[in-house]
Amino acid sequence: MEFCPTCGNMLLYELPYLDRPARFFCFACPYVCNIHNRVKIKRKQRLVKKEIEPIISPDDMKNAPKTEATCPYCGHGEAAFKEFQTRSADEPATLFYRCLNEKCQKQWRED
Template sequence: MLLFCPACGNVLVAEEGPRCHRFACTTCPYVRNVTRKVSSRKYTTASKPPLNGEPCPKCEHPRAYFMQIQTRSADEPMTTFYKCCNAQCGHRWRD
């Protein structure tokens, strides 16, 4: 969790003070003492992956989900992974 200084807008750093833990700004004298446990969670919702017209080599279904990941060095092309849209098949392959 990031906290920002209300005076100058910089990120506050956590440090241990003389009597308690606190968040302090490195550019101005702002200090915020920690009086309770500080935590937060944020859950993201998964969106549907993109579709393409690549036919499944196993069941010949005309559509598949795909994602691209850089699996090798940066000067190599990305690897494309596919998953068949047919619920009974679900075959996975890569290009």
């Protein structure tokens, strides 16, 4: 959407006709902006993904209380847990668990 720099109205699109290029024009004032098909890509830039920080780091779970919870990944029966308020105050808190099995160490949550 383009707007007229003179009066601020939304510009209308007009199709090309004979040797005249396509253009935007203002219906309220004489402003006209020709559209040329000269698009140049100067360079391509690769996007770099940011590293995602874990919600609960392993250091947070070292001193966390333990409970009897079955790990959905390995079936181990004990996990450390931490409770966070992830939504608004009138919603219940979210429980984050970390498996205490040395080989697993996976995290899951319960809403």
